[in-house]
Every structure is written in structure tokens, then in C-alpha cells.
Amino acid sequence: MYFNYEVPEEFKWFPESRYGLFIHWGPYALTGRGEQALFRDHMNQREYEKMACGWNPQNYDPREWAAFCREAGFKYACLTTRHHDGYCLWDCKVTDYTSMRQAPHRDFVREYVEAFREAGLKIGLYYSWCDWRIPAYYEGPGKDQEKWDEMQQYIWKQVEELCTGYGKIDYFFFDGVWPRNAEDLKSRSLVEKMRQWQPSIMINNRLGFSTDPAQLLEHGGGNEEGDFGTPEHNVNPEGRLWEACRVSYWRWWGYHSGERFQETERLLDTLCTCASEGGNLILNVGPDADGRIPEEFRRRALEIGGWLKKYGEAVYGNDGGSMTEALTYGFQTIKGNDLYLIFRFWDGKTKFVLPDLTSGVVSAELMGTGEKLKFEKKGDDLILYGLPEKTEEPLFPVIKIECSTRPDTNSWGRQRLWEGDPGRVADWAREQRGSGLWTSI
Incomplete structure (x- = not known):
């Protein structure tokens, strides 16, 4: 009906917000085939790397993004700092595969954090455990321990940079844990460090704590730990804070030329479904390679933003409410x-x-x-x-x-249809018409 679990004081902003913007953006936008083109299309690693190092978006304006985000009714945002292709949108010190060391010579994460913070929006950072470029991640600690230790230090150092170099971070979204697990990654120890660096940070559940390979594969990790659940491509309420991660296209997260966008009514339907079940929606957009938010997404998001200006009290800070039939x-x-x-x-x-x-x-x-x-x-x-x-x-x-x-x-x-005590349905039918197979008319 409505959630009845305790929410720590430092996390109360999350259910108050209910609606966030996910931003999948990186050099993969150049392919126009989504965020996973390097792997899905079996692209040549060296050719992709050359393309990525030359990527230099001229229209990336995070202040304009932040203004749009506010107008559309989003209360927080999450940017992909590094996706599975390994390219870093910040001034990382443990690799040169970054927006600062390559063509842009800009720290895109810093610009994003400063712009969205100035706009009064909560700050989220996405980080992928895996890096498709590095064999050690997929071979694991049992193959070449020295290479694995190097890979693990690389992950830890990058997370430390993100947690210590940009002021207060409200929210951290891990992804892509497969095929590793929490023991391999020492993710519990890393989370403890993150809470020292950012005492009030919310950390999601994709931390590899499941021992079930199928669960590790599903949505990048298990659901046993973390501060909030992250059902992907569906709405799956949990008995704690949770957030449905949904695309605005039909399938892809990163920019995909020619992909269809879902209509405004469908996107609003998803937001209302999440709100009524006591959860959040983080709706994704994939800006194009030059840093522009697609106009079709803008139109839909601003239509929802206009609706929220009139009816936002029914969504923001609600306690769920899927109450009657x-x-x-x-x-x-x-x-x-x-x-x-x-x-x-x-x-x-x-x-x-x-x-x-x-x-x-x-x-x-x-x-x-x-x-x-x-x-x-x-x-x-x-x-x-x-x-x-x-x-x-x-x-x-x-x-x-x-x-x-x-x-x-x-x-x-x-007790709803298809759940609860089936005896109540039998009693209802018996009291009102008896138990025979024939009509009483």
C-alpha cells in the first residue's frame, strides 16, 4: 500500500525526489549505435580507441543540461563517468584514456557536478566495474594475480578520485559487475572506504554479493546489499528504497540514431507506476556525440515537466499508495x-x-x-x-x-486479484450467488 520502512535522515532526499535523469554519454555516441557498440558490434579495439581519443564534443554545455533538467521536473541526475568501454569523463590519474588527456582537454565530470549543483539538483555518478579493454577483469584473480591486483587497484583508485575530487556526491551507481563477485572485487571494503570519503552517500546494490551466476548477470549484480535497489527495464518494488532504471528509447541507453522514443504518455505512466508503488524513476537520455540532448526527448520530458508543475504534489515525496482495486x-x-x-x-x-x-x-x-x-x-x-x-x-x-x-x-x-487468501473469493461468490454451475436467473 505505502512504504513503512525507516529511511535514514541523510537519504530522505531520495524518496522526496522520486524522479531523476540518467545520462549515458561517452565516445560511444559517435557510433550512433548505443552505449555497447564496442562489444555488441565486435568492433576493433584499436580502431575504437583511436575514435574515442579523437572525440571532442563542442556543444557539451552542462549548465544548459541542468536548466533543462530543472524545467523538466527532475530532482537529481546521474552521469556515466566511465562505461564498459573504459573511457573516463574526468581527469583520471591512473590512465590516459580520459577526456582531459585526449582531444577535449576538459574534465566533463567536474563541469557536470558544478553545473548541476549550482542548479540545486542532487549529484549522482555512475561507474562501471568492468572495462572491456582489460583482459584481467574477465580472467579474474586466478589467472594472473599480478594483473588482477593491478586491475583492482585501478578500480579502487578511480572510485577514490570520483569520491574525493568533486565535493559532496549524493549518489553512486555501480554497474557491470559480471562475471566478478564481491569477494573478487572486495566491494564491501571499497564501500566502507566510500563512506569515509562521502559519509552521506547513497550506494546502489550492484556490488556482486550474490553467489548465483544468473543473478550476477541480471542487471549487473545481485540485490542483497547497497542502500537501494535498481530494477532495470521493469518496475519491481522492494521492501526498501528502490529506483526503476528505464530508457526513453525502446531499448538503448546511449545515443542511437534512428531509434524510436517512447511516447510521453508511456513515460509518464512509468513515473506514476513507480510513485504509486513507493519507488523512484530514473529516466535515461543519451545525448548525441556533440553533447546535445535529442529534441524528441526534450519535448517529451518537458511535457512531463509541465504536468508535474500542476500535479507534482501527487508524485514528489509521496509514500506510495497503490491502495484500492x-x-x-x-x-x-x-x-x-x-x-x-x-x-x-x-x-x-x-x-x-x-x-x-x-x-x-x-x-x-x-x-x-x-x-x-x-x-x-x-x-x-x-x-x-x-x-x-x-x-x-x-x-x-x-x-x-x-x-x-x-x-x-x-x-x-x-489483498488483490491473484494474491492474498483465495478463501475470500470463495466466500464472496458463495454469499452472493451460491455454489452451483448454473445461473440463478
């Missing part, structure tokens, strides 16, 4: 004594029945217009009257219900 119409969220009904569609009926609401009701309002709605309670049913046949809202209309207490539900709301 009125799911066919859309979503529910809860904040304090308020219940928000987010409608995927408006069916034109002037009466709406919300079942299974045990709390008393003080008022009902059609948000966006502020129109007060007539209502009555019949048992656990809330009946709203006088709804307009059409609304002016082009996306998802929202009704705000002020309750006399924290919104609550009955057993039907707590």
Missing part, C-alpha cells in the same frame, strides 16, 4: 492525509466510485482547475459526483481526496 483507471499515491487519484484516461462519466476506502473524507478536488467535487461515503465506497465529461488535461487528470485520517483500506484493498 480501482487500478483499471490509473494510480493512487498518498501524502499525509491526502489521497491522489491519477487517471490514465477519462471515461466521460460524471460519477466515479472508489471502493475499499475506510477513511473518512473531508473534501474532493479536481486538480488543475481547483473544482470542488460533491461526494458521499457508502460504507467503504467513496462516490464522487459531478465530474466533467471532458477535462482540459491532455495527459493524466488528477483528483485530490483529503481524508480525515491517514488514507486506509480494507482487506479487499490489501
